[in-house]
Structures are given as C-alpha cells and as structure tokens.
Amino acid sequence: VRFGGRWPRIIAALSAVLCSFTYVVAQIYGVGLIASRLTGVQFEIGIMLGLGGVLLCSFLGGMRAITWTQVAQYMVILLAFLIPVSWLAYKQLGNPVALVAAGKQLGKIAQLEDGLLASEVERQVVAAYLQRARDYQARLTDVPAALAREREATRARLQRLRAQNADVGLIVAASRELASMPRNEAAARERWTREMQSNYERARELGGLPRHSQAFAGDPDGTPAERQAFEHSRRNFLALMFCLMVGTAGLPHLLTRYYTVPSVGAARTSVAWSLFFVALLYLSAPALAVLVKYEVMNNLVGSSFDQLPNWMAQWARVDASLLSVEDMNGDGIVQFGEIRFGADLIMLATPEIAGLPYVISGLVAAGGLAAALSTADGLLLTISNALVRDLYFQETRRRASPEQRVILTKFTLLSVALSAAFVAALKPSEILPMVSASFSIAASAFVPAMVLGIFWRGTTRRGAVAGMLAGLSVTMYYLLSQVEGVREAVPQMLLANGLWFGISPISAGVFGVPTGVAVTWLVSLATRPGRVQSVTPDGL
Numbered sequence: 063v064r065f066g067g068r069w070p071r072i073i074a075a076l077s078a079v080l081c082s083f084t085y086v087v088a089q090i091y092g093v094g095l096i097a098s099r100l101t102g103v104q105f106e107i108g109i110m111l112g113l114g115g116v117l118l119c120s121f122l123g124g125m126r127a128i129t130w131t132q133v134a135q136y137m138v139i140l141l142a143f144l145i146p147v148s149w150l151a152y153k154q155l156g157n158p159v160a161l162v163a164a165g166k167q168l169g170k171i172a173q174l175e176d177g178l179l180a181s182e183v184e185r186q187v188v189a190a191y192l193q194r195a196r197d198y199q200a201r202l203t204d205v206p207a208a209l210a211r212e213r214e215a216t217r218a219r220l221q222r223l224r225a226q227n228a229d230v231g232l233i234v235a236a237s238r239e240l241a242s243m244p245r246n247e248a249a250a251r252e253r254w255t256r257e258m259q260s261n262y263e264r265a266r267e268l269g270g271l272p273r274h275s276q277a278f279a280g281d282p283d284g285t286p287a288e289r290q291a292f293e294h295s296r297r298n299f300l301a302l303m304f305c306l307m308v309g310t311a312g313l314p315h316l317l318t319r320y321y322t323v324p325s326v327g328a329a330r331t332s333v334a335w336s337l338f339f340v341a342l343l344y345l346s347a348p349a350l351a352v353l354v355k356y357e358v359m360n361n362l363v364g365s366s367f368d369q370l371p372n373w374m375a376q377w378a379r380v381d382a383s384l385l386s387v388e389d390m391n392g393d394g395i396v397q398f399g400e401i402r403f404g405a406d407l408i409m410l411a412t413p414e415i416a417g418l419p420y421v422i423s424g425l426v427a428a429g430g431l432a433a434a435l436s437t438a439d440g441l442l443l444t445i446s447n448a449l450v451r452d453l454y455f456q457e458t459r460r461r462a463s464p465e466q467r468v469i470l471t472k473f474t475l476l477s478v479a480l481s482a483a484f485v486a487a488l489k490p491s492e493i494l495p496m497v498s499a500s501f502s503i504a505a506s507a508f509v510p511a512m513v514l515g516i517f518w519r520g521t522t523r524r525g526a527v528a529g530m531l532a533g534l535s536v537t538m539y540y541l542l543s544q545v546e547g548v549r550e551a552v553p554q555m556l557l558a559n560g561l562w563f564g565i566s567p568i569s570a571g572v573f574g575v576p577t578g579v580a581v582t583w584l585v586s587l588a589t590r591p592g593r594v595q596s597v598t599p600d601g602l
Contacts, residue, residue, distance in 0.1 A: 063516065065523040068456075073530045075452035077507035078314035079445050080534075081500045083482060087443040088496035090436040090479075090485040092114065095406065096430045097328075098380050105380055106487045115431065120439040121472060128439045129322055135432040140342060142429020143409075147346050150353045150416045164349035167356045171274050174359045177269055178398050183391060187399035188265050190390035195261035198254045209250045246450045252546050269399040274355060293566045301569035302498060308575055309501025312508035314448070315322075315440035352407060357416050363398045370396070373414040377407060381489070385411075406493045446475040456524045498568035499541055506533035506574025510582050518586075525586030533578025540570040 098108030121129050144160075151163035159322065178184050201208035220236040244250035263270040272279040278299065280291030310316065323329045367389055378385045386402040403411075410430055413422040450471045455462065462470070490496070501594060510533055511526040541550045543557040544567035565572060 063527045065081055065511075065521075067523050067562045069527045070511075070523060070530070071335050071452055071456065072506070073450040073527060073534075077503065077530065077534055078448045080538075081503035081507065082314055082441045082445045082448075083175050083478070084496055085315075085500035086438050086445070086478075086482045086495045087485045087490070088500070089438040089441065090482050091489070092406065092493050092495070093431060093438070094425050094486060095384075096410065096434075099377065099410070100424075100427055101244070102376075105489075108380075109483050109487055112431070112434070113479060116435055116438045116442070117476065117479055118300075119435050120475060126322070128443060129319075131439065132436040135436040136339065137526070138432040139436070140339075142425050142432070143343055145424055146348060146412050146416075146422050147350050148352065149418055149422065150357070150412070151349070153416065154353060154356065159412055160268060160346050160349035160353065164352040168275055171352065171356055171359065174356075175268060175273050178359075178363075179356065181397075182392060183397055184267070186330060186391035186393075187397050189224065191265035191301070194357065195258050195265055198258035198261065202251060202253050202258065202494045204384075205251050207255070209247065213243060222402065242407050248549075249546075251491075252549060264399065264402070268384045268400070297564060298569065301565050301572040304437075304575075305498060305502045305505055305569045305571040307497035308509050309503075309505035309527060309571060312512065313501070314504065314508070315437075315444040316489050317508075318440075318444060318447075330401040347349045350409070350412065354412055354415055358401065358403075359398060361416070361417075362401065363396055365396050367394050371414070373411065377411060383492075403452050404492060413485045445478045446471045449478075450474050499570070502537050502541070502569060502571030502574065503534065505571040506537040506578055509575060510578030514579065514582050514586070519580060520586055520590050522586045522589045522591075524589045525584075528585040529582025532581035533574040536577045537570040537574030540573055541567050543567075 083546075090113060093112030094105055094109035096108075097103070097112040098105045099109065123578060143405040146161045148158040151160040152158045155163045155166055157163050201212075202460060216239055220233070220240060223233050223236055238324055241327075244253050264529065272295075278292050278295035280293070280295060283289075283291045284292075319332075320329050323332055333470065363492070367387075370387065374385055374387060378387075381404075384404040384407045386401055389396075390400050391397070410426060413419075413426055451466065454460075454470075455467070510529045511521070512557060514521045540562065544561075549557060561575065
C-alpha cells in the first residue's frame with residue numbers, strides 16, 4: 063500500500079514464499095519426528111501422518127478458522143510445556159515453581175561439573191575424541207587416496223559378511239555405509255572437515271559445552287584461544303538474537319494477522335496480550351534446561367550401557383542425529399562426554415529423561431504437534447495467497463469468481479504442503495537452523511523497507527525495491543554459500559570464503575538488514591522527487 067506498483071508486490075510475494083516455505087519445512091520436520099516416535103513408523107511415514115493434521119486444520123477453513131484453531135492450540139501448548147516443567151521441579155525440590163527450583167539446582171550442577179572436570183574417565187573420553195579428530199585430519203592430507211582406501215575396506219567388509227552369511231542387519235548396515243560414502247573428492251573433503259571439527263569440539267572438557275552458569279563459551283580472561291572462543295560465542299549469540307527479534311517483525315504470516323482486527327487500538331492490544339502469553343512459555347525455557355541437565359548428570363551419567371533405558375534406542379531409531387551415546391573409552395559406563403542430545407530432542411524427551419509418567423510424554427507430544435500445526439497453518443495460507451492472489455491473478459489479470467479463487471488457493475496450499483513434506487523427508491537440517499534462516503530472510507527482505515517506509519516519507523518505490531533485493535540477495539548468498547550441496551555444485555570462487563566475522567550462516571540477516579537499510583536510503587535519496595518530511599510514531 064505504501065509503495066504500490068508491480069515490482070514491490072512481486073518481490074514481497076516471492077520473499078514471503080521463500081521465508082515461509084523454509085519455516086514450514088521445519089514445522090513439518092518436527093511433526094514427522096513426533097508422529098514417528100508415537101506410532102513407531104518410519105520418519106517419512108510419520109511426516110505424511112502429521113501432514114494430514116496440518117491439512118485438516120488449514121484446508122477446511124480460511125483466516126478466521128485458522129485464528130480460532132490457533133487459540134485452542136495455544137492452550138494445548140501452554141499445558142504441554144508448563145505441566146512437565148512444574149512436575150519436574152516438584153520432583154526434584156518439592157516446589158512446582160520452575161524458576162525457583164532452577165535457581166537452587168544451578169549450585170548442584172556446578173558441583174557435578176567440578177566432579178566431571180576432575181574425572182580421569184572423562185579425560186579418557188576427551189582423548190578418544192581427540193584421536194578420532196586427528197584421524198580425520200590425517201585423511202584430509204591426501205583425500206583421494208584416503209577415499210579409495212575407505213571404499214575398498216568397506217567393499218571388502220561387505221563381501222566378507224555376505225560370504226559368511228552374516229546377519230541381514232549387518233549386511234544392510236554395511237551396504238548403507240558404502241552407499242552413503244562421499245561421491246567425489248570435494249564431498250569427502252567437506253564431510254571429513256565437518257567430522258574433524260565436530261570431534262575437536264567434543265574433545266574438550268564437559269563434552270565441549272561451557273559451564274551452565276557461564277553465559278558464553280571460552281573465558282574472557284583466559285588464554286588467547288579461550289578469549290577467541292568467548293568472543294565468537296558472544297558475537298553469534300547477539301547476531302542470532304538480532305535476527306530473531308527483527309525477523310519476528312517481518313514474518314509474513316504474523317503481519318497478515320493485523321488484518322483480522324477491526325482497529326489500530328485492537329492491534330496494539332492484541333500485541334500486548336501476545337507478548338504476555340509468549341512470556342509465559344519463554345520464561346520457563348531456561349528453567350527447563352537447568353532441570354533436564356541435572357537429571358542427565360545425576361541419573362544418566364554413570365549408568366551402564368547394558369541398562370540404558372529403551373527410550374534412547376527408540377529416539378535414535380527415529381533419527382540418529384537426535385541422540386548419540388557411544389562408549390568411547392570402552393569401560394561400559396556412560397560418561398557425560400559420550401552423550402550428545404540434538405537440540406530438537408530436549409523438550410520432546412523431557413518426560414522420558416526425568417522418568418515422568420507416560421501420560422506426560424503424550425501431553426508433550428500433543429503440545430509439540432499443536433505448536434507445529436498452529437504455525438504451519440498460517441505459513442501455508444500465506445504461501446498459497448502469495449502465489450495465487452499476488453502473483454497468478456495479478457500477473458495474468460484473469461477474472462475469476464470468489465469460489466474459483468478459493469478452490470485454486472486450496473489446491474496451491476496442498477501442492478506447497480506436499481512439496482514441503484518432500485523436502486522435510488530429506489532431513490536438510492535441524493529445526494533451529496531452518497527456523498533461524500527463515501527469520502533472517504524475513505528480516506532482510508521486509509524490515510528495512512517497512513520501517514523506512516513508515517518513519518521516513520522520503521522512501522521511494524525504487525529505493526524500497528532496491529533495498530529488498532539487496533538485503534535478500536546478501537542474506538541468501540551467505541546462507542547458500544555454507545550449504546554442503548551448493549558448495550559441491552557451484553565453483554568455490556562464486557561462494558563466500560568462510561564465515562564473515564565468525565558469524566553462523568543462520569544469522570545471515572545481520573548482514574542483510576544493514577545492507578537493505580543502506581541501499582534503500584541511498585537509492586531513495588537518488589530518486590526522491592522533492593522535499594522529504596520525517597514521520598514520527600505519534601503522527602501515524
């Protein structure tokens with residue numbers, strides 16, 4: 063409305079599709095995890111089961127229906143999050159107020175961490191990871207020869223298993239290992255470099271994690287390496303917070319919600335209540351981290367590998383990257399450094415980690431499904447409306463009745479949902495990186511033009527178009543330059559050379575937003591027709 067015209071609409075629609083599709087892939091991936099864990103089916107089948115729920119909520123209604131279903135889904139989310147956290151706090155300290163219980167448990171965690179730092183067996187685990195990292199580093203000195211040796215060794219093992227009529231599971235595992243080996247030298251170098259870095263990270267005290275009471279990794283007063291780790295951790299934290307906060311202001315499926323309220327005052331009231339209800343959940347998240355970590359350190363660490371709970375094998379069967387427990391030092395006892403929980407698993411596995419009743423596990427799963435469904439509904443509706451209303455009908459100028467528009471929108475929604483399910487089945491990344499990437503895209507594409515368009519009358523249409531393109535291009539360039547598949551297919555000279563200032567790719571918006579602001583401002587100055595007058599918030 064502020065700028066009008068064809069190109070602002072096209073760029074905004076394509077940007078909305080891009081960031082919303084990335085976001086909805088993450089939601090469907092989460093739905094697949096929960097569905098496959100509850101039903102015991104394969105991950106891909108779990109995705110299709112969860113997709114049915116997503117389509118049921120979004121296909122049968124429009125914006126009003128989705129709004130009211132999301133109200134009900136939030137109530138499920140609230141109960142599913144707060145009940146396990148409060149139950150866990152009561153179990154550990156007899157106090158259901160999680161924030162109070164977490165404060166008391168921090169001291170106990172610090173004592174357990176001191177014991178781990180002085181443990182000889184933990185040092186053995188560190189040494190084992192260090193040796194594995196050095197093995198990968200040795201392979202990188204001559205990648206072609208190392209790749210040939212590894213292929214030949216895997217083929218020989220597979221042939222030996224077949225000749226011995228070994229168990230079918232062992233033969234299938236060896237076949238999958240051979241099939242998953244790098245296809246060429248570039249892929250091998252990329253994978254082994256990543257594995258080397260991962261093992262070097264775990265070849266540190268506390269499994270590479272900072273002490274829980276410490277805000278960032280490293281030590282600002284330690285060795286040069288520790289100071290560098292501290293600066294790197296703090297810089298990435300601030301960059302991620304910037305992208306999440308600014309990206310929230312630019313998410314298309316949130317902005318469209320303001321069309322469902324009758325007035326500006328109602329919009330402000332809805333924002334205030336939204337912040338209150340969001341705070342109810344977010345303030346309990348740090349407490350959950352403390353309580354779950356205490357359960358792991360106090361109960362899981364020190365147990366025997368022969369007596370590991372069944373839920374660990376079940377989650378590992380869903381996705382091996384979610385949970386890893388490996389006896390690195392060969393003593394048969396679980397050490398803290400041998401455990402690796404995926405970030406996507408912590409909340410879903412909280413009841414099982416804490417030994418809570420099975421009904422709580424079902425409640426948490428229902429909450430996770432409600433969270434994914436409520437988000438996916440709005441995202442799919444945003445994508446389908448952008449493709450059908452903003453691109454197809456606006457570009458073709460075809461006349462259609464409201465019923466025909468609705469039917470085409472629903473078929474588009476179905477196609478997008480199936481496409482997102484296909485991408486999610488490929489497991490492109492964890493949930494957090496995909497969600498953060500979508501926030502970065504939204505921040506760089508929409509926020510500069512939106513903010514300057516509201517508060518500066520000198521913003522021109524050409525400036526907005528140039529700023530949106532520049533911000534989005536920088537963000538996508540930095541994001542794609544760090545994707546393994548892109549790095550294999552595109553010449554290295556066309557990609558970003560490493561990390562800029564050590565910033566993680568998921569925080570690419572920290573580069574895209576300033577670029578968008580600068581380009582919008584400069585182009586607007588060069589193309590403005592006359593005198594510019596600033597607009598204050600009170601004048602809106």
